[in-house]
Amino acid sequence: MSRVRHLLRGPRPEAAPLLVGRACALVGVLDIAAGVFPRFRHSRMHAIAEVLPGALGPFAAALSLSTGVLLLLLAHGLKRGKRRAWRAAVALLPAGAVAQFTYRHSIVGVLISLALLAPLLRHRDQFNALPDPRSRWRALANFVLMSAGSLLLGLLIVSVHTERMVGDPSLADRITHVIYGLFGFEGPVDYQGDASWTVAFSLGALGLLTAVTTIYLAFRPEHPAAQLTEEDEARLRALLERHGGRDSLGHFALRRDKAVVFSPSGKAAVTYRVVSGVMLASGDPIGDVEAWPGAIERFMDEARAHSWTPAVMGCSETGGEVWTRETGLDALELGDEAVVDVADFSLAGRAMRNVRQMVKRIERAGYETRVRRVRDLGDAELERIRRAADDWRGTDTERGFSMALGRVGDPADGDCLIATAHKQDDHPGPYGDLKAVLHFVPWGTDGASLDLMRRDRSADPGMNELLIVAALQAAPKFGIARVSLNFAMFRSALARGEKIGAGPVLRAWRGLLVFLSRWFQIESLYKFNAKFQPRWEPRFVVYRASADLPRIGFAAMQAEGFVNLALPLPRFLRRRRPAGRRPCAHGTTTERSVRAA
Template sequence: MSGRVPAKPTSARRVPRGPRPESVPLLVGRACALVGLLDIAAGVFPRFRHSRMHALAEVLPGAFGPFAAALSLSAGVLLLLLAHGLKRHKRRAWRAAVALLPLGAVAQFTYRHSLLGVLISLALLAPLLRHREQFAALPDPRSRWRALANFVLMGAGSLALGLLVVSAHPHRMVGDPSVADRLTHVLYGLFGVEGPVDYRGNTSWTVAFSLGALGLLTAITTIYLAFRPEHPAARLTEDDEARLRTLLARHGGRDSLGHFALRRDKAVVFSPSGKAAVTYRVVSGVMLASGDPIGDVEAWPGAIERFMDEARAHSWTPAVMGCSETGGEVWTRETGLDALELGDEAVVDVADFSLAGRAMRNVRQMVKRIERAGYETRVRRVADLGDAELHRVRRAADDWRGTDTERGFSMALGRIGDPTDGDCLIATAHKQDGEYGRPGEYGDLKAILHFVPWGTDGVSLDLMRRDRSADPGMNELLIVAALQAAPKLGIARVSLNFAMFRAALARGEKIGAGPVLRAWRGLLVFLSRWFQIESLYKFNAKFRPRWEPRFVVYRASADLPRIGFAALQAEGFLTLTPPLPRFLRRRTPARRPCAHGVTEHEARTA
């Protein structure tokens, strides 16, 4: 049988394709950053400006007669500022680039007859126009502090670049001016005034134009940021808070962090049915949610979808801090995000708690010693406190705070004694007898613990504050008092602090732990000098709790450093911008509709 030899399949010709549309903003942003650096180098170093590489640096307005260095320098700075917005898909950055690139191409062809510069401009302009739908991100929340930050950073950058410009012409300087004279010349030049440094030939004009352009650029960008229309960070409105409280009344017992969603510096998105919600805050471009979604588990996917829509609309990095295992499963299933165990939450079951036994010996002895020193405790609902005592508690909590800023985001309510929080729990310690029992500024009040509701039969620890002059052990005393008073108040479970990386700390100190685990534990112990990592774990472990794992949900591993940085800012460990003075604060405006186009009224009636 003669068989026919099958013909070899002809390989189809591969048609060259451009980059994926979703990667265009990143590529264009990097290209603009590169060209910006080249423009800056061309404006600072005269030899580089006349080299062949400067053809690449002339994408935006370049060298026009005597203003070559000044325009090249200012264009480079603007390109660097523009590149970040292009990477983040920002619509305004796209508009600026589309307007500037043709202008640069025309200028190159008209004044320099540089065909290469025109081609490079059009090469960058083409993907911007072709993939314009990729640049649809809305503006970020911003405040007037951006103008001050821009003035400081741009001023410092202009001073550094100006010093390079002044020092880039050593062979044309008259004499050998000192560093102080050069700095003085830069400062004068930024304001358009001639300084003490002199040059031969036309170099004085080049340096003067460059310094004047840097000063003008700093002034213009600062004025723009100060007077541009404000897009303030969204806040929880009264209607949003009322809807969240309704959801918590029905489903609040599922997550111990649920009540912290009522922080009023958070925004919220609701599911189309209104039966679930996700609260968040935007920090440094990260859309940071905390805990599980609020409401019916079956409605979580709708709220999560709205959350992701909002993140895409603004080109924010989505992240969730401290969600439960169930919450992590839903987030990863619905969004394709990844989850990483962040630590454990300490939960004490009231029925199982007792001071008896060898394991509780240290806590038992500490409590007895403090009680013998003349301290007594009171555990009450906030609604049971009188106005005068509540005012004293609030003042003491503010004054005893160890930092200038209020810390906490995922496990902090951010307020005490609000009329709407009457079901919160307050445990207070008082010094009653002895020489040191005389009333002080806050009477005999020495320590405060504040708990928020966790459903109908639980509470979650919100804050711990104590007078620094009080005896050590106040927190242990008040936690024990709260646990012992819990049955009378109908409380069956108490959530204590969150212990980051608890599993690593616990396993790393056991016999047989490997070198990697021991090294990881050593790093955590080292970081505990600045962050309460090991100390919180050991403090929680005193009360023999059960540990509930908590997770961070993220999009990509490369986002984790950024998410960690944003979380430290949200928790109050890093403060990049101080709070506005009281007389400069504005009234919080009504929250604008979400970017997906559904108004709050439509969501309520859906």
């Protein structure tokens, strides 16, 4: 009896979105199968498939196909508890139930629709997530993806009716028939009996669905991702002036493609970016440590309001302890940050022989270095450095998120350091004698964090080593006592795995990391940083559940610029930064929910 009562109560409220989303996806797949495969519609599964929402009258195949695609599109939003997906499903399911009863007098079809509708209505409070940031470029992405999916699905529809197909049309004829059918025209493939109507209605439904969804996405109001406003940036700079020396990644919070939430007292803040449904923060919260819990609570409220997956990349050990204590999240060591104490740095000694020899060789080749504050550079030279850094980037997308500022030479960043390498050539390039650039951001009042390394590909090897040594040697005159270099992911595994006595599991893990280093700078960054004999500071990733780690990792790769899902566009069509920025949401979750409703 207890099990029966448990079944009658239905799923736990917090589990309802996931279960309903999976149920909608399953029904959608069955609807698509019923619309595509004739044998499926005449098999034993037909007793179930024909009463699914959408399988009505003479348009059964087309409507079943359309409904299946719509339910699949809604399933992801339902699993994330999105309010708009809930509204669409609540409208679609009763319409399907009424149609089933009106046209087919099918009680079973009505019951299936109501079986999905009941948990939606009962647990409606669980479907209150606000919409994600969006732009009209999503309409173009939808058109491309839906067109590709419709073309493949249409080709399958055309090909499954082989027994009623007239002749043996080629693949080109079938593709042509699909393209014509998506636009509502008759193609070159002929069928016997009513198969031609089934194929025509199905292809037309796919084309109409592609057009309707694209038009809807193109003409709905834009909701761009929140970005730092001038007021937000001023507040963050004020916090960094008082507490910026605590975290070497603090200044990177001033990236202008991030959003921010402040603690109720305004004494702490967390900056983040939303990538593929992951609310990704980086580094420790900014500001007073005692006010961190308030900022973290606001961060988690924002994640819950939008049904985003919360995650933190690269926080310190102290930051990880606060995050896990205040939120119940877990932490995993991600790697180590290389920090060089300027007072202890020297090129003398056997350990520094390789760096010393490389620097001397480059200096003998005629290179000279200059280390200056951004505010001490003229506008013309700053512009030349900016253009050179952009040209030497090597990729179309800017890489970096957690340890990258995303700009060079901004007037607001006058305290940043720029180290440059120069060499006079007989035939100077477009940037004159400039051969390499390093950019450092402030780390409190007595530190600097490496932000950017760029060099002319035609310059001699060792430019980065030369400029890092120059920056470390010039640091005392700028009052800098510590310099943070690159982050080495999985550094401890690489270091321990190559030592004598390492176990087979550790050696295998190191071997995998070395293999992945062919595409990602894992081992190379570790070895590069190790040249300067730094001390290693561990950094952590904070996550909600182990199942979220692949998604968080993929989102982090997107944020860092290693994976780019944007459509390839000509330069003149690429998105330009808007003149205004949508302000970040600093109100309470309740206030934002009321405004969104």
